[in-house]
Amino acid sequence: MSRSQNVFFTVKRGIIILILYSITIIVYFTCFYKPLELLTSNLDMPEIASVNETLKSINRDDIMFFFIVSFLGVVFTLMIVTLIYEEIVLFTKPIIAVNARLKSKESVMQMSGSYKGFSSVGYKYNLIFETDNEVEMIFVVIPKYYATIIEGNKGILKYKQGRLNRFIGFDLTSID
Numbered sequence: 001m002s003r004s005q006n007v008f009f010t011v012k013r014g015i016i017i018l019i020l021y022s023i024t025i026i027v028y029f030t031c032f033y034k035p036l037e038l039l040t041s042n043l044d045m046p047e048i049a050s051v052n053e054t055l056k057s058i059n060r061d062d063i064m065f066f067f068i069v070s071f072l073g074v075v076f077t078l079m080i081v082t083l084i085y086e087e088i089v090l091f092t093k094p095i096i097a098v099n100a101r102l103k104s105k106e107s108v109m110q111m112s113g114s115y116k117g118f119s120s121v122g123y124k125y126n127l128i129f130e131t132d133n134e135v136e137m138i139f140v141v142i143p144k145y146y147a148t149i150i151e152g153n154k155g156i157l158k159y160k161q162g163r164l165n166r167f168i169g170f171d172l173t174s175i176d
Contacts, residue, residue: 009163013082020074028066090162100129100157102149102170103136127167129157139167152176 108124125146129137139159149170158168 013078017074017078020078021071024070024074025067028070086163090160090166093160093162095158095168096161097156097158099132099154099173100137100170101154101176102127102151103130104128105146105149105151107146127170129170131157137165139165141167145170150175 106126106128108126110122110124112120112122123143125141125143127139127141127146127149129139131137137157137159145167153170153172153176154174155170155172157170160166160168
């Protein structure tokens with residue numbers, strides 16, 4: 001996907017977040033929000049004024065809590081819906097098969113910080129293919145594919161094209 005398409009997708013997602021957030025706020029204030037009633041009295045008593053200030057503070061805190069939680073809820077929900085949508089779209093895409101050569105392989109070690117003396121290490125395996133029209137394609141693969149495909153081998157690369165290309169398989173046609 002090109003940079004302009006990624007920017008468009010990000011802007012579209014931001015607009016959807018703002019619309020959902022606005023709808024959430026409108027529904028909350030029209031249907032559910034009931035501010036605490038302030039005490040009324042004909043007398044000017046400092047205790048009543050103090051209680052009224054406390055009630056106003058609680059009302060402000062409730063509103064701020066709602067704004068923060070509802071915004072986080074809308075963003076979280078939209079992220080989950082986006083991931084599900086991307087998986088559905090990728091599932092329905094056809095498998096593309098092209099002639100390619102494995103140009104190089106790389107394994108990237110990822111370390112996490114230590115926690116009470118323990119740390120963890122993970123590896124990400126990348127295969128870099130070069131197609132017949134000299135386009136480089138990088139795929140993150142599982143160790144099985146990383147170990148069995150050797151650099152320089154030519155074959156038919158199978159993948160699905162989406163925002164992130166997904167590696168399906170590699171059928172050897174010649175060994176170099």
